[in-house]
Amino acid sequence: MxxxxxxxxxxxxxxxxxxxxxxxxxxxxxxxxxxxxxxxxxxxxxxxxxxxxxxxxxxxxxxxxxxxxxxxxxxxxxxxxxxxxRSPVVAIAGAAVLVTGAGAAAAADWLQIFQAEQVAPVTAPQAELAKIPELDEFGDLDITDEINFRPAKGLTEAQEAAGLTLPAVADLPRGVSGAPAYYVVGKAGASFTFSAETTARTAAKAGATAPPMPPGLDGSRFILSAGPGLAAVWASDHEIPALAVARITAPSVYSAGVPFTTVRDYLTSLSFIPADVVAQLRGFSGDGTLPLFSAVEEKQTSVTDVGGRPATLVQSGSMTAVLWVADGVINAVAGSLTADEVLTVARGLR
Incomplete structure (x- = not known):
């Protein structure tokens, strides 16, 4: 079973x-x-x-x-x-940040090979998503800055700590009232080194054989960068907040020489990555699409827009969230609201 x-x-x-x-x-x-x-x-x-x-x-x-x-x-x-x-919690807490600041990469003359420009859903059965290996099953992952999520005393402190401004909600949805609590997500980061040997072991465990890596990929190093961010959260009587509005500096990836397309094409060539997931990833245009993985049994996703920008709407139980990228920042509105209510808040931010 x-x-x-x-x-x-x-x-x-x-x-x-x-x-x-x-x-x-x-x-x-x-x-x-x-x-x-x-x-x-x-x-x-x-x-x-x-x-x-x-x-x-x-x-x-x-x-x-x-x-x-x-x-x-x-x-x-x-x-x-x-x-x-992979869930709407990414938007609320900024917990999707796995990476270190761009300053370190720039100082080392690394090349930026990925900058998130939009968020798009990748949907599959939970059993298929569970087959996707963790990043450290392809090489060595070193968390250089851990996720740091803390409350702030107010909007001013949160904005100063994050270096971002948080847009105001024009009108609170029905059932949402009072003042929000503010939170800050600090920079977090990781470096990653590809390993042909580790990838081969991962493939063998899945009953497959990993193809040879392209020249330069084995041993290549990458720095991933995202954050900081902030959020305003209107609490409810339940675990899920009544409303949350969040912004976080979008993820970037820096390379010492290997281009993004080389990494993407190799990973999507691995036979133990589910074919339906690979097909969706290959369907993304350009190099700036950040995938939002969603299990079809637990979440419903759809493509929409906010302010003329592509957005992803996610519904999971009583939680609804919409995420979009603008000017290098991931924006999100989420809560125990209907899709129409979430979109109305998002499109009315000022």
Missing amino acids: RHPTDGTLRRLLDEPDGVADADRDHIAHCPACQEGLNVARDDAAFAATVLRPDVEVDVDQAWTRFSTRPPAKRATVLSRWRSRL
């Missing part, structure tokens, strides 16, 4: 009567799902805490707790967070 989805694990906490007996029995006897349930429980507690404006998030303590977990459990947490990073 397949493992229940993350959504089912979370539903077991929030609405246990809504989980089928077969899933409930599987979870009760499956160590992997028990660990997943613990992660979901931790996520719920974290979200409940972070949406309280009177509580400061101790990021250092959280990282210490994570880094001291046994490697197997740490891998499970990272896997769960990967699914979170």
Whole structure:
């Protein structure tokens, strides 16, 4: 029997009567799902805490707790967070940032090979998305700056810390009231070194053979860059915020010499990457499209526009979000709202 989805694990906490007996029995006897349930429980507690404006998030303590977990459990947490990073939470918390500042790359005379110019959905069954390897399964990933998410005392402090201005909401949707809490997402970063040997091992585990890497790709290094950012969050009586408006400096990738197309074409040639995912990625025009991965069982995505710019609308349960890129910044509006309400807020920002 397949493992229940993350959504089912979370539903077991929030609405246990809504989980089928077969899933409930599987979870009760499956160590992997028990660990997943613990992660979901931790996520719920974290979200409940972070949406309280009177509580400061101790990021250092959280990282210490994570880094001291046994490697197997740490891998499970990272896997769960990967699914979170593909979700609308990316827009609210800026948690999609995995990278270091552009200044370091410029100082080393590295070449910028990718700058996010738009966000587009990549949809597939959860079972297919689960086959996509983590980045460290292609080489060595070094997190140089960890994700740093903290509350700010007000809009001015948040804007000064992020170096960005947050647009104002023209009219709050029905059911949303009061003043928001403000949060700052600091720069975060990573460097990555491709490895033919690591990629070959990953392919072998999937029962496949990795083709030879193009000249120069094995051992090539990259710096990924995104952030900082900020968000305004109107809390609700539930875990999901009533409304959140966020902005974060869009991700960039810097290379010591290998062009973006070489990386993209090699990765999409790997036979163990799901064919439907590859087809969607190859369909992106240009080099500036940031994919937003969505499981068809859990999320509905559609293409729309905000201010004449391409945007992606995501609906997952009672959460709706719209994301778009403008002037090198990812913008997002999300919350426990309808699609029309989210789009009205987004298109009315000033």
